[in-house]
Amino acid sequence: MKYGFFDDAALEYVITTPKTPLPWINYLGNKEFFSLISNTCGGYTFYKDAKLLRLTRYRYNNVPYDNNGKYFYIKDNTDSACSVVWNPGWQPVKTTLDQYECRHGLGYSTFTSSKNNVEAKVLTFVPMNDNCEISKVTITNNKETAAKLSLFSYVEWCLWNADDDMKNFQRNLSTGEVEVTDGGSTIYHKTEYRERRNHYAIYSVNSAVDGFDTSRDAFLGAYNGPDSPDVVAEGKCTNSVASGWSPIASHQINIDLAAGESKTFIFVLGYIENPEDDKWEAPGVVNKKPALKMLEAYKTEAAVDAALVELKNYWKELLSNYHISSSNEKVDRMVNIWNQYQCMVTFNMSRSASYYESGIGRGMGFRDSCQDLLGFVHLIPDRARQRIIDIASTQFQDGSAYHQYQPLTKKGNSDIGSGFNDDPLWLIAGTSAYVRETGDLSILKEMVPFDNDMSVAKTLMGHLKCSFDFTATHKGPHGLPLIGRADWNDCLNLNCFSEHPGESFQTFGPSEGPVAESVFIAGMFVKYGEEYAQLAELLGDDAEAKRAREEIAKVYQAAITAGWDGEWFVRAYDAYSNKVGSKECEEGQIYIEPQGFCVLAGIGVKEGLAEKALKSVEERLDTKYGVMILQPAYTKYHLELGEVSSYPPGYKENAGIFCHNNPWVSIAETVLGHGDRAFEIYRKTCPAYIEDISEIHCTEPYVYSQMVAGRDAKFFGQGKNSWLTGTAAWTFVNISQYILGVYPTHNGLSINPCVPADFGDFEITRKYRDAVYHISVKQNGVQKGIKKLTVNGKEVSGNVIPYESGVKEYTVVAEMG
Numbered sequence: 164m165k166y167g168f169f170d171d172a173a174l175e176y177v178i179t180t181p182k183t184p185l186p187w188i189n190y191l192g193n194k195e196f197f198s199l200i201s202n203t204c205g206g207y208t209f210y211k212d213a214k215l216l217r218l219t220r221y222r223y224n225n226v227p228y229d230n231n232g233k234y235f236y237i238k239d240n241t242d243s244a245c246s247v248v249w250n251p252g253w254q255p256v257k258t259t260l261d262q263y264e265c266r267h268g269l270g271y272s273t274f275t276s277s278k279n280n281v282e283a284k285v286l287t288f289v290p291m292n293d294n295c296e297i298s299k300v301t302i303t304n305n306k307e308t309a310a311k312l313s314l315f316s317y318v319e320w321c322l323w324n325a326d327d328d329m330k331n332f333q334r335n336l337s338t339g340e341v342e343v344t345d346g347g348s349t350i351y352h353k354t355e356y357r358e359r360r361n362h363y364a365i366y367s368v369n370s371a372v373d374g375f376d377t378s379r380d381a382f383l384g385a386y387n388g389p390d391s392p393d394v395v396a397e398g399k400c401t402n403s404v405a406s407g408w409s410p411i412a413s414h415q416i417n418i419d420l421a422a423g424e425s426k427t428f429i430f431v432l433g434y435i436e437n438p439e440d441d442k443w444e445a446p447g448v449v450n451k452k453p454a455l456k457m458l459e460a461y462k463t464e465a466a467v468d469a470a471l472v473e474l475k476n477y478w479k480e481l482l483s484n485y486h487i488s489s490s491n492e493k494v495d496r497m498v499n500i501w502n503q504y505q506c507m508v509t510f511n512m513s514r515s516a517s518y519y520e521s522g523i524g525r526g527m528g529f530r531d532s533c534q535d536l537l538g539f540v541h542l543i544p545d546r547a548r549q550r551i552i553d554i555a556s557t558q559f560q561d562g563s564a565y566h567q568y569q570p571l572t573k574k575g576n577s578d579i580g581s582g583f584n585d586d587p588l589w590l591i592a593g594t595s596a597y598v599r600e601t602g603d604l605s606i607l608k609e610m611v612p613f614d615n616d617m618s619v620a621k622t623l624m625g626h627l628k629c630s631f632d633f634t635a636t637h638k639g640p641h642g643l644p645l646i647g648r649a650d651w652n653d654c655l656n657l658n659c660f661s662e663h664p665g666e667s668f669q670t671f672g673p674s675e676g677p678v679a680e681s682v683f684i685a686g687m688f689v690k691y692g693e694e695y696a697q698l699a700e701l702l703g704d705d706a707e708a709k710r711a712r713e714e715i716a717k718v719y720q721a722a723i724t725a726g727w728d729g730e731w732f733v734r735a736y737d738a739y740s741n742k743v744g745s746k747e748c749e750e751g752q753i754y755i756e757p758q759g760f761c762v763l764a765g766i767g768v769k770e771g772l773a774e775k776a777l778k779s780v781e782e783r784l785d786t787k788y789g790v791m792i793l794q795p796a797y798t799k800y801h802l803e804l805g806e807v808s809s810y811p812p813g814y815k816e817n818a819g820i821f822c823h824n825n826p827w828v829s830i831a832e833t834v835l836g837h838g839d840r841a842f843e844i845y846r847k848t849c850p851a852y853i854e855d856i857s858e859i860h861c862t863e864p865y866v867y868s869q870m871v872a873g874r875d876a877k878f879f880g881q882g883k884n885s886w887l888t889g890t891a892a893w894t895f896v897n898i899s900q901y902i903l904g905v906y907p908t909h910n911g912l913s914i915n916p917c918v919p920a921d922f923g924d925f926e927i928t929r930k931y932r933d934a935v936y937h938i939s940v941k942q943n944g945v946q947k948g949i950k951k952l953t954v955n956g957k958e959v960s961g962n963v964i965p966y967e968s969g970v971k972e973y974t975v976v977a978e979m980g
């Protein structure tokens with residue numbers, strides 16, 4: 164069942180009912196100021212850091228779903244005997260609407276709704292160059308007679324640190340302060356300004372108002388929720404000025420509209436940070452100049468419309484970096500629009516703020532952000548560059564790394580600490596992707612601190628060497644890399660022996676156990692070790708490349724011997740040196756990670772093991788909704804395995820369909836030339852392909868979720884944790900670089916598709932370094948193999964388009980066969 168449809172021409176997903184199975188959200192903001200907004204106008208706003216600088220409040224574990232939001236209430240008083248109150252996004256009042264449509268676009272959302280012949284259109288977005296969210300609200304009277312309406316706005320301020328805001332009531336109920344100017348049109352939220360902090364927020368409308376409220380209790384009534392505010396029921400605001408408790412911002416505008424008449428209002432929710440030496444006009448009085456400048460910029464409809472055009476053009480331009488035109492509408496839609504969009508969002512958010520990540524628990528993940536780079540680097544290489552430096556700056560001198568860091572401070576999070584032994588290698592993955600994309604070797608020579616301490620700095624290449632050496636020097640009795648607290652699978656805690664997994668990372672035990680080893684990290688080491696060796700060669704250090712390859716060969720050997728179980732790769736060895744993910748185990752006999760990663764790294768291909776491993780995946784892990792992470796599911800808790808066995812069978816890391824590593828297997832299939840199978844795996848978790856089963860899948864049909872419940876789960880096929888998942892980057896890498904086969908190498912773009920036999924011809928436009936490549940692939944019913952490659956009319960040998968300095972356009976014809 165569908166709850167909407169894709170409008171590809173507009174680059175939008177159109178939701179036609181507010182009653183989606185779960186809130187279906189969008190992200191506004193591209194750089195530092197962000198909002199989450201659901202299809203019923205729920206969500207919140209923050210600047211840079213969802214924990215530390217939160218502008219508006221959200222309620223967790225909310226009932227009903229999805230509150231708080233930034234709401235508009237329309238009170239229709241035309242018939243004074245029975246006035247009606249409704250919201251353009253349906254929530255929070257939930258008055259049945261005569262019409263409802265929400266369009267989530269790239270960085271903006273619109274809501275068009277009507278009730279009793281009054282139409283409201285709300286357009287909301289964060290402009291490219293300002294720290295604010297604009298809502299343009301147009302009310303139209305479609306009645307045959309004049310309408311008497313009141314419009315109320317409503318936002319509830321968060322007292323900045325969202326974590327403290329939820330806990331420290333003894334203090335926070337006394338600190339809230341606001342200031343109201345222009346008769347109520349502009350409301351300043353200045354809690355914390357008194358302590359000489361340099362930031363405040365505003366909520367303002369570009370018209371005169373009939374009043375305002377800034378005290379939540381005054382607006383709602385002490386025992387009411389946003390679904391039944393007293394002020395809206397009365398139709399009269401109270402001009403309350405909050406002092407402590409819960410400050411809000413609400414405007415009231417009474418609107419008389421003749422039949423057919425419309426009026427538009429522009430609301431601006433903004434964040435202002437004053438320069439350090441310019442914090443206040445007088446103690447406690449905010450310096451309003453920058454706020455007034457911001458408001459001035461968006462005073463008129465024309466200015467707002469121009470800002471929206473600028474945003475849309477920005478996205479059009481970005482998306483043109485990789486564009487496919489094929490006969491597969493759903494592939495085109497995902498590649499050209501939604502997958503790239505999700506890559507931007509994961510790049511911006513890492514795993515911090517979504518409807519499933521509270522924004523207060525996790526900041527930027529080391530491994531997460533490194534992987535996000537893989538799907539983002541072709542969009543804005545400069546931002547990727549900065550991110551790489553930021554991440555590397557949280558590394559320790561021995562190559563290990565803080566598992567997470569806070570986006571505002573960019574400092575490692577010591578509550579969580581380090582000890583995840585895959586982390587270091589992901590830095591090589593992200594850096595190599597950047598260098599292959601840009602050819603910019605200067606980044607490797609940049610001095611980067613360890614643990615943010617510039618007195619102990621090395622070049623970025625020096626950091627990568629630390630990463631490489633960390634794995635090379637932390638191996639167990641089978642010659643396989645030590646797993647530490649966990650590898651990519653956070654829940655495989657082979658050294659931690661926690662009685663209470665999942666409560667927080669702090670419940671974990673010692674950071675590194677005696678012998679637990681990871682075959683998955685072995686796969687990573689072979690793959691990213693080789694990428695490290697190539698970077699060393701590019702810098703002219705052949706000796707280092709040689710040394711690296713010798714180390715890789717050892718781990719390769721361990722992987723195909725101790726890491727091989729006869730039909731598939733073992734997952735790990737536990738702290739007692741027992742196999743994990745082996746036919747010798749009672750449960751959890753086969754895991755997806757080493758099959759996907761070892762094969763995509765090329766391990767076991769020439770020995771014939773890779774074919775077997777992928778066959779085993781197909782036989783044992785595949786379902787109609789994707790490939791499960793392990794089988795058979797653990798039915799009881801194993802102290803020696805940790806959190807993985809704490810989940811009920813079929814959920815999350817215990818035999819869920821973890822979307823993140825489905826592309827690894829799909830890529831592995833392309834390595835073996837199996838285009839049909841690679842695509843089948845791609846298709847099964849691909850949002851556009853499963854839109855039809857939204858009532859089962861539940862999460863947004865335009866983005867990936869972290870997990871789909873596996874076959875053992877009660878709700879087989881149900882998605883969870885949408886948006887912030889490495890799935891976004893990895894599926895984009897899979898489809899764009901392996902299935903469609905346009906892969907950036909150090910020497911130029913390589914063209915080597917691996918597609919289903921019936922895929923048909925396709926064309927790709929790819930911007931790469933300084934040039935645009937127009938690539939046309941004649942597929943000839945073939946799954947893999949290029950028989951002829953022509954570049955600007957000249958036939959070239961091999962798969963790589965030779966880079967020619969000064970050439971700005973390449974016309975490439977690739978004939979498969």
Ligand code: BGC
Nearest residue numbers: 525652653654665806815816
């Ligand atoms: C989840 C993992 C996640 C980890 C870190 C675990 O509870 O199952 O998917 O990576 O927490 O937040």
Ligand code: NOJ
Nearest residue numbers: 514530531651652653654
């Ligand atoms: C989600 C985490 O963000 C990611 O870092 C981890 O690799 C996966 N879960 C698997 O546990």
